[in-house]
Amino acid sequence: MNNDVVLEMRHIAMKFDGVQVLDDVNLTLRSGEVQALVGENGAGKSTLMKILIGMYQPTAGEIECKGNTVRFRNIKDSQEHGISMIFQEFNQVKHLTVMENIYLGREPLTKAGLMDYKAMFKQSKQLLESMGVEISPNMYVRELTVAKQQLVEIAKALSNKAEIIIMDEPTSALSNKEIEHLMNMIGMLKRAGKSIIFISHKLEEIYRICDYVTVLRDGKHIYSGLLNGLDEKDLIKMMVDREITEMYPKEKVNAKDIVLEVKGLARNHEFQNINFEVREGEILGLAGLMGAGRTEVIETIMGIRKADSGEIFIRGKRIRNRLAADAIKNGILMAPEDRKKNGLVLKLTVKDNLLMSALRKCVKAGYIRHNLEKQYAEYYIKELNIRGTLNQICSTLSGGNQQKIVLGRVLNADPDLIILDEPTRGIDVKTKSEIHKLMSDLAKRGKAILMVSSEMGEILGMSDRIVVLHEGEQMITLKREEADANIIMQYAMGKKEVLVV
Numbered sequence: 001m002n003n004d005v006v007l008e009m010r011h012i013a014m015k016f017d018g019v020q021v022l023d024d025v026n027l028t029l030r031s032g033e034v035q036a037l038v039g040e041n042g043a044g045k046s047t048l049m050k051i052l053i054g055m056y057q058p059t060a061g062e063i064e065c066k067g068n069t070v071r072f073r074n075i076k077d078s079q080e081h082g083i084s085m086i087f088q089e090f091n092q093v094k095h096l097t098v099m100e101n102i103y104l105g106r107e108p109l110t111k112a113g114l115m116d117y118k119a120m121f122k123q124s125k126q127l128l129e130s131m132g133v134e135i136s137p138n139m140y141v142r143e144l145t146v147a148k149q150q151l152v153e154i155a156k157a158l159s160n161k162a163e164i165i166i167m168d169e170p171t172s173a174l175s176n177k178e179i180e181h182l183m184n185m186i187g188m189l190k191r192a193g194k195s196i197i198f199i200s201h202k203l204e205e206i207y208r209i210c211d212y213v214t215v216l217r218d219g220k221h222i223y224s225g226l227l228n229g230l231d232e233k234d235l236i237k238m239m240v241d242r243e244i245t246e247m248y249p250k251e252k253v254n255a256k257d258i259v260l261e262v263k264g265l266a267r268n269h270e271f272q273n274i275n276f277e278v279r280e281g282e283i284l285g286l287a288g289l290m291g292a293g294r295t296e297v298i299e300t301i302m303g304i305r306k307a308d309s310g311e312i313f314i315r316g317k318r319i320r321n322r323l324a325a326d327a328i329k330n331g332i333l334m335a336p337e338d339r340k341k342n343g344l345v346l347k348l349t350v351k352d353n354l355l356m357s358a359l360r361k362c363v364k365a366g367y368i369r370h371n372l373e374k375q376y377a378e379y380y381i382k383e384l385n386i387r388g389t390l391n392q393i394c395s396t397l398s399g400g401n402q403q404k405i406v407l408g409r410v411l412n413a414d415p416d417l418i419i420l421d422e423p424t425r426g427i428d429v430k431t432k433s434e435i436h437k438l439m440s441d442l443a444k445r446g447k448a449i450l451m452v453s454s455e456m457g458e459i460l461g462m463s464d465r466i467v468v469l470h471e472g473e474q475m476i477t478l479k480r481e482e483a484d485a486n487i488i489m490q491y492a493m494g495k496k497e498v499l500v501v
Contacts, residue, residue: 004031012061039216084157085166099124099137147178240485248461255279259448265310271472285463292469331416343406346395351377357413380408400431
């Protein structure tokens with residue numbers, strides 16, 4: 001590593017729908033440096049990198065690349081300046097060959113203007129061999145392992161003469177042997193003078209290959225500095241330190257009868273041997289980092305995914321949810337993570353969406369009673385403080401109001417168990433507080449709530465007990481008084497024995 005600065009991002013700010021997701025963030029990258037970009041889920045890491053590659057335009061701030069102030073309008077602009085990003089979910093065309101993916105959109109042509117497959121094969125072969133990768137350029141990408149698909153992505157970046165390579169959670173789906181190969185590849189790139197931004201939650205990898213670290217927390221720049229000499233527990237504390245304030249108005253409720261019980265639940269390659277229960281009046285938090293299996297577990301409970309083994313009980317009765325409709329009949333409703341895609345029909349009205357799960361309540365003598373529709377919809381508009389009218393189209397509302405409608409739809413069906421997947425993601429602080437108050441009130445009324453959240457404050461502030469997952473394994477179940485951010489983060493990173501911070 002040398003001290004030649006190849007990239008500076010200064011005072012970067014970003015808002016989505018009025019929500020501040022990045023605020024005055026700075027990042028400096030030097031030639032031949034591997035820099036870790038760390039923080040909790042939702043800290044702003046991916047957003048910052050998407051700004052760097054031109055996917056998003058920042059609200060404020062500037063980028064300087066190799067001494068020149070730049071403004072990337074799209075990914076092509078950033079690639080022309082030698083910047084490439086390898087996403088966690090690869091941007092590949094699986095039915096094309098390795099060489100076609102490497103040169104996609106930049107295929108070599110013959111003098112006649114036709115695709116020059118011979119040149120493409122030769123150049124791809126030379127590139128892969130220079131990387132020490134044994135993959136035939138003629139192989140179809142769909143035939144490769146995830147690790148080899150990742151190497152194809154690196155080859156694509158190098159073919160594009162990338163000097164700055166961003167790797168987003170590059171080891172999340174790799175075996176130990178494949179991770180070792182990738183570590184060696186990163187070392188080779190570093191020796192060749194390439195600069196790498198390495199996004200990962202795995203501290204052992206960060207300390208092994210990174211020179212420098214930048215920490216983000218809640219969209220703010222917390223720290224940048226050399227990793228050498230920085231204690232692991234100090235790094236963890238910078239990532240998670242915060243106060244639990246009135247944002248989390250959770251009241252103590254004496255949990256009563258068991259509503260949901262999960263025994264030995266497993267699904268191949270996603271999670272195994274999951275065991276927990278949720279009681280009346282309890283909020284059970286499901287914590288873990290990206291890829292931990294949280295959403296997969298709750299979607300299996302809902303019948304969206306099929307379990308390979310294990311049992312699910314509602315109030316002591318074993319149930320089999322083959323479809324989400326079965327779960328609803330069994331008294332389970334979920335507010336999904338992606339409200340626009342899975343929680344709402346955006347082209348329908350507020351009233352239609354609020355009544356979607358409980359239209360039967362409005363049916364008398366075989367007919368839909370419009371006065372009952374209006375009555376129930378108006379009740380939840382008032383109860384949840386939804387800023388919208390009965391007949392307003394949902395797509396015209398803010399994200400916070402859309403989320404309230406999703407919750408209203410769930411509550412209208414009066415379920416025994418409410419599953420909340422990222423209940424406050426992407427909404428403003430005031431609406432977050434309102435939703436947290438609603439959750440606390442529901443628990444006081446005796447509702448059983450299972451909550452998945454990537455926000456540490458939300459997990460700590462709203463949960464009575466916390467189940468921590470790591471790569472599909474249930475690490476521990478903590479009581480509210482036993483948990484703090486550092487303990488949860490260490491278990492979420494796969495540590496069997498935690499450090500006292």
